[in-house]
Amino acid sequence: MRQFNHAADIMRLDKGIRKILASTNSEISVHFPVKMDDGRIEVFNGYRVQHNNSLGPYKGGLRFHPTVDINAARALAIWMTWKSSLVGLPYGGGKGGVSIDPKLYSIGELERITRRFTYSLGENIGPDVDIPAPDVNTNPQIMAWIADTFASTKSPSTRMLNLHVVTGKPVGSGGLNGRDRATGYGVVASIKSWAKLKGIELAGKKYIVQGFGNVGFWASHFMEELGAKLVAVQDASGTIFNEEGIDTEKLHNHVGNNSGLISGYDDADKMDNDKFFSLDCDIIIPAALGNQITEANAHLIKAKLIAEGANGPTDVDGEKILLSRGIDVIPDILCNAGGVTGSYYEWLQNKRSENYHIDTVLKMISEKLNEAFERTVNTAKKYDTDWRTGAYIAALERIQQTYMERGVFP
Numbered sequence: 548m549r550q551f552n553h554a555a556d557i558m559r560l561d562k563g564i565r566k567i568l569a570s571t572n573s574e575i576s577v578h579f580p581v582k583m584d585d586g587r588i589e590v591f592n593g594y595r596v597q598h599n600n601s602l603g604p605y606k607g608g609l610r611f612h613p614t615v616d617i618n619a620a621r622a623l624a625i626w627m628t629w630k631s632s633l634v635g636l637p638y639g640g641g642k643g644g645v646s647i648d649p650k651l652y653s654i655g656e657l658e659r660i661t662r663r664f665t666y667s668l669g670e671n672i673g674p675d676v677d678i679p680a681p682d683v684n685t686n687p688q689i690m691a692w693i694a695d696t697f698a699s700t701k702s703p704s705t706r707m708l709n710l711h712v713v714t715g716k717p718v719g720s721g722g723l724n725g726r727d728r729a730t731g732y733g734v735v736a737s738i739k740s741w742a743k744l745k746g747i748e749l750a751g752k753k754y755i756v757q758g759f760g761n762v763g764f765w766a767s768h769f770m771e772e773l774g775a776k777l778v779a780v781q782d783a784s785g786t787i788f789n790e791e792g793i794d795t796e797k798l799h800n801h802v803g804n805n806s807g808l809i810s811g812y813d814d815a816d817k818m819d820n821d822k823f824f825s826l827d828c829d830i831i832i833p834a835a836l837g838n839q840i841t842e843a844n845a846h847l848i849k850a851k852l853i854a855e856g857a858n859g860p861t862d863v864d865g866e867k868i869l870l871s872r873g874i875d876v877i878p879d880i881l882c883n884a885g886g887v888t889g890s891y892y893e894w895l896q897n898k899r900s901e902n903y904h905i906d907t908v909l910k911m912i913s914e915k916l917n918e919a920f921e922r923t924v925n926t927a928k929k930y931d932t933d934w935r936t937g938a939y940i941a942a943l944e945r946i947q948q949t950y951m952e953r954g955v956f957p
């Protein structure tokens with residue numbers, strides 16, 4: 548809300564629209580029982596917050612993590628509204644999840660939790676209503692269970708018309724070729740736009756990544772293709788460092804065989820978690836949770852660029868320090884928008900009964916992100932402000948226009 552209020556002040560957002568956007572349209576909390584493998588019943592808490600749908604159906608991921616609550620879902624849903632608008636997608640913003648540590652459950656239990664959560668959300672989700680997608684600790688398998696559960700509540704003759712209730716599905720179940728890498732690909736497309744603007748050669752540049760899940764791995768993969776060098780990675784299990792460079796594919800294979808964790812990787816040294824952000828490098832890609840770069844560590848950062856793969860990794864006070872030190876920040880709603888853009892093409896291909904080739908998908912994603920990057924930089928220049936505020940203003944202008952044209956139902 549501090550980010551929104553700042554942008555709204557600068558652009559002089561219409562007072563009525565400001566009031567509308569300052570609150571969420573609906574907030575759904577569900578409590579649902581699931582039978583565990585040992586026969587016990589557990590009750591889980593799930594959430595879906597729908598912020599605004601003036602531009603189209605609510606869209607945004609589902610997170611399975613102990614930190615998920617109504618406040619987290621609210622902030623993440625609001626960011627989705629700005630993100631979809633900035634990239635020019637016909638979507639509003641929503642987000643949600645279940646408050647669990649999925650590592651504590653068997654695959655069968657996770658399936659029942661997902662299906663029961665989907666069932667509890669009922670008609671609050673739907674292909675033209677609210678379309679979930681993957682986020683932290685959710686993946687194509689979980690999306691397939693959601694699609695199947697939702698479709699199963701429809702008549703057998705129309706159930707396949709509802710596949711696009713969710714995106715990020717496995718390719719065999721209506722998923723998009725390339726949705727797996729879309730967010731990381733978009734992060735690197737934004738970094739390339741930054742390098743072009745600044746006249747910087749990315750080959751040989753050192754970068755570090757926080758989080759080596761979907762976004763962290765794919766961003767590293769595409770940075771490596773450009774000849775940049777991954778020198779440190781951090782996840783919830785610790786931090787690893789290798790000045791000579793960490794092989795992204797090798798680390799990815801290790802993580803795949805090690806319950807998703809980087810710990811125990813043999814081709815890098817372990818280091819203190821709290822030294823991670825102050826490492827000597829050119830680019831930092833936060834790709835884990837929010838509020839990681841704050842006033843406690845922003846003054847220690849040596850990188851020239853923070854490319855926000857995660858949602859909300861830099862808080863307002865941390866960003867002030869970064870900007871005062873001349874460090875660039877590509878804001879989350881731009882930098883990680885490749886994911887929702889990929890989701891849009893998946894939704895479209897399901898609606899049209901088509902199948903897009905991966906090269907077409909990646910080309911469409913970079914075009915959308917390059918345009919959004921340019922709009923962000925130009926808007927920031929026009930209002931003499933930073934890139935995050937520029938991105939917010941560009942997003943808010945589009946939503947304001949829609950309200951101005953259509954008015955508000957009496």
Ligand SMILES: NC(=O)C1=CN([C@@H]2O[C@H](COP(=O)(O)OP(=O)(O)OC[C@H]3O[C@@H](n4cnc5c(N)ncnc54)[C@H](OP(=O)(O)O)[C@@H]3O)[C@@H](O)[C@H]2O)C=CC1
Pocket residue numbers: 681682683684685730757758759760761762763781782783784807808809834835836837856857858883884886887
């Ligand atoms: N998936 C997508 O398409 C999109 C994701 N995002 C954002 O990107 C971020 C990452 O999402 P995604 O890659 O999908 O999620 P994943 O679940 O695939 O990966 C999350 C990663 O973050 C790590 N992590 C969790 N907690 C911490 C911590 N306290 N310190 C350091 N690392 C930690 C995890 O490590 P461990 O395994 O050890 O827990 C894991 O490596 C999130 O902020 C998400 O909202 C944004 C746009 C789209």
Ligand SMILES: O=C(O)CCC(=O)C(=O)O
Pocket residue numbers: 606607608609630678679680681682714858883884886887888890
């Ligand atoms: O793919 C999507 O619909 C949303 C992805 C997401 O949750 C995000 O961009 O934060």
